[in-house]
Amino acid sequence: MRVIEFREALREAMSEEMRKDPTIFLMGEEVAEYNGAYKVSKGMLAEFGPKRVIDTPIAELGFAGIGVGAASNGLRPIIEFMTFNFSLVAIDQVINSAAKMYSMSGGQYNVPIVFRGPTASAGMLSSQHSQAFENWYANCPGLKVVVPSNGYDAKGLLKSAIRDNDPVVFMESEQMYGDKMEVPEEEYYIPLGVADIKRAGTDVTIVSFGKIMKVAMAAAQELEKEGISVEVVDLRTVRPIDYYTVINSVKKTNRLVVVEEAWPLASISREIAYKVQKDAFDYLDAPVKAVTTADTPLPYAPTLIDASLPNAARVIKAVKEVMYR
Amino acid sequence: MAKAADKKQKFSKEQYLKWYESMLLMRKFEEKTGQVYVQQKIKGFCHLYIGQEAIVAGTVSATRKEDKHITAYRDHAHPIGLGLHPKYVMAEMYAKITGCSKGKGGSMHIFSKEHNFVGGHGIVGGQVPLGAGIAFAEKYLGTENVCVCSMGDGAVRQGALHEAFNMAMTWKLPVIFVIENNMYAMGTSVERTSNVHDLWKLGLAYDMPSKPVDGLTVEAVHEAMEEAVARARRGDGPTLLEMKTYRYKGHSMSDAQTYRTKEEVKEYQEQDPILKVLATLQANKWIDDKGIEEIESRVKALVDESVQFAEESPYPEPHELYEDVYSEPNYPFIKD
Numbered sequence: 151m152r153v154i155e156f157r158e159a160l161r162e163a164m165s166e167e168m169r170k171d172p173t174i175f176l177m178g179e180e181v182a183e184y185n186g187a188y189k190v191s192k193g194m195l196a197e198f199g200p201k202r203v204i205d206t207p208i209a210e211l212g213f214a215g216i217g218v219g220a221a222s223n224g225l226r227p228i229i230e231f232m233t234f235n236f237s238l239v240a241i242d243q244v245i246n247s248a249a250k251m252y253s254m255s256g257g258q259y260n261v262p263i264v265f266r267g268p269t270a271s272a273g274m275l276s277s278q279h280s281q282a283f284e285n286w287y288a289n290c291p292g293l294k295v296v297v298p299s300n301g302y303d304a305k306g307l308l309k310s311a312i313r314d315n316d317p318v319v320f321m322e323s324e325q326m327y328g329d330k331m332e333v334p335e336e337e338y339y340i341p342l343g344v345a346d347i348k349r350a351g352t353d354v355t356i357v358s359f360g361k362i363m364k365v366a367m368a369a370a371q372e373l374e375k376e377g378i379s380v381e382v383v384d385l386r387t388v389r390p391i392d393y394y395t396v397i398n399s400v401k402k403t404n405r406l407v408v409v410e411e412a413w414p415l416a417s418i419s420r421e422i423a424y425k426v427q428k429d430a431f432d433y434l435d436a437p438v439k440a441v442t443t444a445d446t447p448l449p450y451a452p453t454l455i456d457a458s459l460p461n462a463a464r465v466i467k468a469v470k471e472v473m474y475r
Numbered sequence: 476m477a478k479a480a481d482k483k484q485k486f487s488k489e490q491y492l493k494w495y496e497s498m499l500l501m502r503k504f505e506e507k508t509g510q511v512y513v514q515q516k517i518k519g520f521c522h523l524y525i526g527q528e529a530i531v532a533g534t535v536s537a538t539r540k541e542d543k544h545i546t547a548y549r550d551h552a553h554p555i556g557l558g559l560h561p562k563y564v565m566a567e568m569y570a571k572i573t574g575c576s577k578g579k580g581g582s583m584h585i586f587s588k589e590h591n592f593v594g595g596h597g598i599v600g601g602q603v604p605l606g607a608g609i610a611f612a613e614k615y616l617g618t619e620n621v622c623v624c625s626m627g628d629g630a631v632r633q634g635a636l637h638e639a640f641n642m643a644m645t646w647k648l649p650v651i652f653v654i655e656n657n658m659y660a661m662g663t664s665v666e667r668t669s670n671v672h673d674l675w676k677l678g679l680a681y682d683m684p685s686k687p688v689d690g691l692t693v694e695a696v697h698e699a700m701e702e703a704v705a706r707a708r709r710g711d712g713p714t715l716l717e718m719k720t721y722r723y724k725g726h727s728m729s730d731a732q733t734y735r736t737k738e739e740v741k742e743y744q745e746q747d748p749i750l751k752v753l754a755t756l757q758a759n760k761w762i763d764d765k766g767i768e769e770i771e772s773r774v775k776a777l778v779d780e781s782v783q784f785a786e787e788s789p790y791p792e793p794h795e796l797y798e799d800v801y802s803e804p805n806y807p808f809i810k811d
């Protein structure tokens with residue numbers, strides 16, 4: 151099978167859908183003439199023209215709101231945030247407009263829109279440029295939140311997100327755009343809200359999602375050498391969460407570690423821990439552990455980044471703790 | 476000729492020498508920053524000020540040391556112009572504990588409270604209301620100080636700026652808004668972002684005194700700033716100055732610059748703000764070759780010292796992660 155980069159998988163998802171449906175357009179900073187800050191939309195202006203691939207000023211609140219308005223009036227916008235750090239400038243329109251319009255109009259106005267871009271840390275960028283907001287958006291009813299962990303999933307999930315009739319927040323990573331993977335040439339869709347078992351195992355379950363799945367997989371591989379069989383569940387969507395797959399895995403392994411790049415308080419990890427203790431209490435052989443980013447802004451210095459972000463060593467330690475090893 | 480004579484009266488030899496040395500230091504510091512970035516001594520996003528030095532130099536000469544300054548992430552030159560030893564900026568970019576922000580901020584978040592430099596902000600336009608707020612505090616506290624709040628041309632399209640302009644003008648806050656218009660926001664030229672290409676005109680919507688300034692000429696910057704500062708100090712409120720300038724280098728260290736021509740860059744390099752100051756010094760015979768060499772060697776020594784200091788300093792210890800997050804000493808962080 152052919153191998154393509156994560157960014158190309160995203161581009162194919164958008165382009166395939168745009169070829170089929172003329173109401174879909176892409177809007178954001180540097181998406182058109184510059185071919186994308188991270189080259190995700192490379193060549194799309196050439197194919198679709200300036201009516202459908204639109205450069206904006208640095209005005210996130212305005213263009214997010216324009217997207218929501220357009221979505222309520224017959225179009226299907228894809229709004230790119232250069233990174234989700236900057237989506238905070240626009241968050242009023244995402245939360246107060248996109249997520250509310252269908253409900254507060256009593257079902258008259260749905261908002262088929264995708265807000266997409268990279269989330270979380272991406273090297274030494276300091277605290278304003280290193281934030282993981284997946285749980286923030288997931289907290290808000292009315293939104294769906296997708297966080298793919300590889301190019302194959304990203305393509306199928308983004309195609310479903312674009313076709314979805316509700317607002318979808320689709321969160322990528324600068325540190326995945328260059329990742330290469332086999333992706334079929336034929337079209338395919340991956341449904342939102344369905345987790346994927348990325349690695350089967352019997353001793354312990356690790357639940358994760360997005361870029362940090364790499365850490366979970368690396369830890370699982372290391373642990374295998376020590377004779378610990380890890381099942382890795384990739385949530386792929388954090389709203390809704392596929393609790394069914396998570397609980398089933400825990401019923402099999404009886405132990406759970408959740409790995410996530412957000413801050414700990416009110417994180418997806420802690421949410422899952424609640425659900426698992428409630429629905430699978432009798433199956434647990436140890437308390438659930440969460441590995442998250444430290445409870446501080448992420449500074450610039452590498453020594454502090456090392457002390458903060460989840461890494462394989464920290465995940466391995468947590469797994470051993472839940473295994474009492 | 477008459478013009479040159481006027482200038483002679485307005486600014487002294489000492490002023491020109493100061494401008495020259497300070498601008499040269501900014502330039503050489505940034506050139507060195509670019510070099511060590513390529514060697515991967517500095518990481519992350521890094522935005523150089525090369526070409527724009529006259530704005531900081533003319534601002535510093537027209538303000539007092541009690542005045543406050545704030546800007547975006549293109550922030551190495553401002554604190555150096557304000558008198559922060561460049562070694563603390565270099566060490567910050569090297570992520571060392573001796574950096575002015577203890578290695579926690581990096582290139583985009585240079586701060587120096589001692590020099591009244593309030594950063595170093597990474598969200599485009601985010602510092603504009605902050606600048607107005609700093610001025611609000613000065614007015615509230617009854618000082619005579621002003622705040623110089625700088626931003627790029629890209630920032631003027633942010634809603635926060637318009638909200639802040641309106642309130643700053645309504646409440647007559649002592650703030651000078653400075654647009655460092657280097658013609659591009661990343662790869663997007665000013666023309667592509669609006670019908671309003673004369674950015675100073677944005678202030679007129681709020682009845683704010685506003686004007687364009689030749690930002691490549693330090694005297695012009697100084698004069699415009701002096702007038703704006705006087706207005707703010709006498710309680711007449713904000714001014715918007717659009718400094719027309721140019722950045723010689725890419726937006727950040729990773730920018731292929733496909734959006735502009737080499738000829739355009741060259742055209743601006745020919746009007747170099749530092750060479751203009753030097754030309755005035757030479758035309759007035761205020762400096763000879765020996766004098767130039769002395770300045771160059773002082774600047775070089777400072778830059779070399781900065782790199783050495785940064786190289787030799789240690790990284791922050793891991794416990795620093797939990798420091799400077801809250802002022803409260805024993806804040807109960809979630810650690811497990």
Ligand SMILES: Cc1ncc(C[n+]2csc(CCOP(=O)(O)OP(=O)(O)O)c2C)c(N)n1
Pocket residue numbers: 179208210232236239522549597598599600626627628629630631655657659660661726
């Ligand atoms: C709210 C927000 N959106 C996007 C970005 C990404 N970004 C960083 S710099 C920049 C361009 C800003 O250009 P300008 O204001 O002209 O300043 P210059 O870099 O030219 O000094 C962009 C889009 C950001 N930092 N913040």
Ligand SMILES: [Mg+2]
Pocket residue numbers: 627628629655656657658659660661
């Ligand atoms: Mg600019």
